[in-house]
Amino acid sequence: MKRVIVVGAGQAGASCVARLRSKGFDGQITLIGEEPVPPYQRPPLSKAYLLGEMARDRLYLRPESFYAEQNITLKLGTAVTAIDAMAQTLTLADEVLNYDDLVLTTGSTPRRLPAAIGGDLDGVMVVRGLNDVDAMAPRFTKGARVLIVGGGYIGLEAAAVAAKLGLNVTLVEMADRILQRVAAPETSAFFRHLHSAHGVDLREGVGLDHLTGDGGRVTGAVLGDGSTVAVDFVLVGVGIMPNTNLADAAGLRLENGIATDAQGRTSDPHIWAAGDCASFPWKGQQLRLESVGNAIDQAECVADNILGHARAYDAKPWFWSDQYDVKLQIAGLNTGYDHIVTRSGDTGVVSHWYYAGDQLLAIDAMNDPRAYMVGKRLIEMGKSPAPEAVRNTDTDLKELLKA
Numbered sequence: 001m002k003r004v005i006v007v008g009a010g011q012a013g014a015s016c017v018a019r020l021r022s023k024g025f026d027g028q029i030t031l032i033g034e035e036p037v038p039p040y041q042r043p044p045l046s047k048a049y050l051l052g053e054m055a056r057d058r059l060y061l062r063p064e065s066f067y068a069e070q071n072i073t074l075k076l077g078t079a080v081t082a083i084d085a086m087a088q089t090l091t092l093a094d095e096v097l098n099y100d101d102l103v104l105t106t107g108s109t110p111r112r113l114p115a116a117i118g119g120d121l122d123g124v125m126v127v128r129g130l131n132d133v134d135a136m137a138p139r140f141t142k143g144a145r146v147l148i149v150g151g152g153y154i155g156l157e158a159a160a161v162a163a164k165l166g167l168n169v170t171l172v173e174m175a176d177r178i179l180q181r182v183a184a185p186e187t188s189a190f191f192r193h194l195h196s197a198h199g200v201d202l203r204e205g206v207g208l209d210h211l212t213g214d215g216g217r218v219t220g221a222v223l224g225d226g227s228t229v230a231v232d233f234v235l236v237g238v239g240i241m242p243n244t245n246l247a248d249a250a251g252l253r254l255e256n257g258i259a260t261d262a263q264g265r266t267s268d269p270h271i272w273a274a275g276d277c278a279s280f281p282w283k284g285q286q287l288r289l290e291s292v293g294n295a296i297d298q299a300e301c302v303a304d305n306i307l308g309h310a311r312a313y314d315a316k317p318w319f320w321s322d323q324y325d326v327k328l329q330i331a332g333l334n335t336g337y338d339h340i341v342t343r344s345g346d347t348g349v350v351s352h353w354y355y356a357g358d359q360l361l362a363i364d365a366m367n368d369p370r371a372y373m374v375g376k377r378l379i380e381m382g383k384s385p386a387p388e389a390v391r392n393t394d395t396d397l398k399e400l401l402k403a
């Protein structure tokens with residue numbers, strides 16, 4: 001009987017095993033995860049769950065009973081420590097398992113601040129796992145002072161939760177503007193205004209120099225411009241690194257994560273990879289995406305290919321972020337855009353459309369699900385509406401799909 005083992009019981013791992021069964025695979029499936037809980041969704045960790053508005057059970061992607069019902073062996077709290085690609089075996093703490101196909105869905109690890117600048121002080125935290133958020137939640141009390149290092153989506157979402165709960169929030173972003181790596185200046189400006197309006201002290205173009213502490217506990221920060229901030233705790237949101245150690249030690253090719261071919265196969269024909277840890281060919285480079293949509297789609301593609309479908313992964317990037325009462329929805333990839341077309345509706349409803357020449361690449365829609373849906377469809381269909389039509393709020397967006 002064919003044996004598939006999936007290492008990493010997160011979004012991609014759970015999607016892969018569910019897809020294998022739903023497509024009729026009747027061999028052995030084992031899903032192994034280091035965390036002690038069944039696969040869960042991470043996005044609410046910096047949103048509703050941190051805010052205290054979502055129960056823990058609702059984070060789980062499926063009830064734990066699902067895995068037993070589907071005859072999927074779930075090994076939780078178990079780290080895989082080595083792969084022997086020649087022998088097709090995996091090493092766990094106290095056993096060795098054989099596989100026919102192995103899928104690596106090991107996710108990513110947040111970057112931390114170096115100890116030399118106070119990154120190891122008590123009260124300096126990252127937002128990645130359920131354990132991180134459960135540990136930090138008691139600190140989110142009215143009047144507490146939090147410093148958020150990094151103005152990417154996770155830092156901004158945590159800032160929004162903290163501000164909503166009445167904390168004093170300072171956010172530092174070393175780059176000239178928040179969201180610089182991922183969004184246009186127009187989108188940065190929208191969120192700058194939003195956070196400032198909620199009382200967040202947003203400092204752009206200034207980095208953290210070092211943290212100061214008392215008795216091993218963080219108490220303050222010295223910023224790059226010499227200014228100081230008194231803090232009760234610090235959240236670090238300065239990006240992630242793909243978890244490639246296992247793959248590296250097994251001799252798999254790495255390039256911007258675990259390098260896969262169009263079908264999701266690594267440099268070893270029996271080993272596949274998907275999700276945050278994996279890169280795939282895209283316009284002449286190895287692209288790696290850090291999103292739920294990618295984790296699901298890529299993992300399902302790998303499952304199909306294990307079953308022999310020889311399907312190329314056709315990435316259709318989408319993402320979202322919730323901050324205060326704003327829902328940002330993103331479709332497409334804006335890499336290489338040269339101008340933005342803005343469509344402004346009623347108060348707070350706005351979308352930015354990214355073009356390269358006359359080609360539509362991506363859209364950021366703020367509280368505008370209709371613009372998002374139409375933009376996403378247009379991008380998927382390879383259609384690029386005339387900028388005037390997008391800008392004109394009299395245009396019925398759905399008509400653009402028919403053009």
Ligand code: FAD
Pocket residue numbers: 007008009010011012013032033034035041042043044045046078079080081105106107108127128129154243246274275276277289290291292293295318319320321322
């Ligand atoms: P993960 O879900 O991280 O799962 C990987 C798992 O592998 C982990 O449980 C890890 O412990 C395990 N593992 C690693 N190594 C081993 C090993 N050796 N042995 C056993 N197990 C191992 N995306 C969006 O699209 N929208 C959002 O709004 C959004 N918000 C986010 C908010 C937060 C706070 C975070 C942290 C992420 C957010 N993301 C969001 C990103 C999204 O959650 C990730 O892209 C997605 O979870 C990636 O899925 P994955 O399966 O690749 O990795």
